[in-house]
Amino acid sequence: xxxxxxxxxxxxWEGVPVGPYKAEGTHFRGVTRQTLLGPDAGLRCELRxxxxxxxxxxxxxxxxxxHAVVIFRGAGRVLVGAEIFDVRPFxxxxxxxxxxxxxxxxPGAPLGFFCLVDCARDRPVQPTRAELGxxxxxxxxxxxxxx
Amino acid sequence: xxxxxxxxxxxxWEGVPVGPYKAEGTHFRGVTRQTLLGPDAGLRCELRxxxxxxxxxxxxxxxxxxHAVVIFRGAGRVLVGAEIFDVRPFxxxxxxxxxxxxxxxxPGAPLGFFCLVDCARDRPVQPTRAELGxxxxxxxxxxxxxx
Numbered sequence: 001x002x003x004x005x006x007x008x009x010x011x012x013w014e015g016v017p018v019g020p021y022k023a024e025g026t027h028f029r030g031v032t033r034q035t036l037l038g039p040d041a042g043l044r045c046e047l048r049x050x051x052x053x054x055x056x057x058x059x060x061x062x063x064x065x066x067h068a069v070v071i072f073r074g075a076g077r078v079l080v081g082a083e084i085f086d087v088r089p090f091x092x093x094x095x096x097x098x099x100x101x102x103x104x105x106x107p108g109a110p111l112g113f114f115c116l117v118d119c120a121r122d123r124p125v126q127p128t129r130a131e132l133g134x135x136x137x138x139x140x141x142x143x144x145x146x147x
Numbered sequence: 148x149x150x151x152x153x154x155x156x157x158x159x160w161e162g163v164p165v166g167p168y169k170a171e172g173t174h175f176r177g178v179t180r181q182t183l184l185g186p187d188a189g190l191r192c193e194l195r196x197x198x199x200x201x202x203x204x205x206x207x208x209x210x211x212x213x214h215a216v217v218i219f220r221g222a223g224r225v226l227v228g229a230e231i232f233d234v235r236p237f238x239x240x241x242x243x244x245x246x247x248x249x250x251x252x253x254p255g256a257p258l259g260f261f262c263l264v265d266c267a268r269d270r271p272v273q274p275t276r277a278e279l280g281x282x283x284x285x286x287x288x289x290x291x292x293x294x
Contacts, residue, residue: 001241003228003232003243004225004239004241005238006238007239037239041213042243043192044267045191045265047263066188066189066190068194070183070261080150092151092154092184093150094148096148116263118192
């Protein structure tokens with residue numbers, strides 16, 4: 001393992017490929033992934049850098065494992081549970097177990113963020129039709145979410 | 148747990164106290180700590196922000212657990228094993244088990260970095276006199292280290 005992964009500017013790191021956020025799906029838009037620390041790094045967490053192009057969004061989902069995110073670039077909004085927050089660089093977002101969450105970039109700016117998760121974790125799930133209905137009873141959440 | 152820890156500018160986060168790097172010791176100089184994610188955040192790693200004032204240094208130490216660091220501010224140099232690297236913002240430094248390491252800020256700049264470690268980890272140890280002697284057989288390391 002190389003001790004140093006040099007930052008190259010332009011939100012990329014030396015030798016780290018920019019890959020897809022998820023293998024497939026229509027429940028997200030304009031998101032890339034860079035794995036900065038994988039399970040081979042010897043920690044019990046992984047560190048990824050995700051970037052959402054302007055007017056894009058991550059998947060609306062929840063899971064048992066916790067997330068922690070440090071915003072790194074741009075601007076956007078985040079749904080965490082029943083709250084929607086404006087976020088900007090270096091804000092820290094903490095997402096507890098089984099908490100619905102979705103990241104949206106601003107119309108005119110990308111949203112880049114570091115995301116920290118346990119190596120051992122469950123798979124995210126998306127809302128059922130009934131769960132979506134329940135989420136949409138809140139008009140602000142209804143206007144925010146993208147599916 | 149609040150979902151959002153707002154970045155306040157000036158390398159500080161809302162409600163996060165700036166505390167000492169370690170409780171005591173003369174083996175470091177001018178270092179502060181902010182705990183951004185403690186063991187209560189529900190992840191198996193903790194995230195801390197350390198800052199070394201100009202011309203300061205962290206402890207020269209090693210331990211069984213791995214470290215990962217994202218440089219956030221300023222400039223400095225890092226010893227990892229037998230190598231010394233110049234580092235600048237957003238470089239990623241990976242420190243494997245039982246690897247001697249020390250962070251030094253530049254004479255004219257602080258060095259701020261995020262440090263990721265497992266919640267369950269062993270205590271760092273400093274070099275014995277014999278280990279220091281062995282480290283100092285390399286003239287570059289001898290010139291770099293501070294004890």
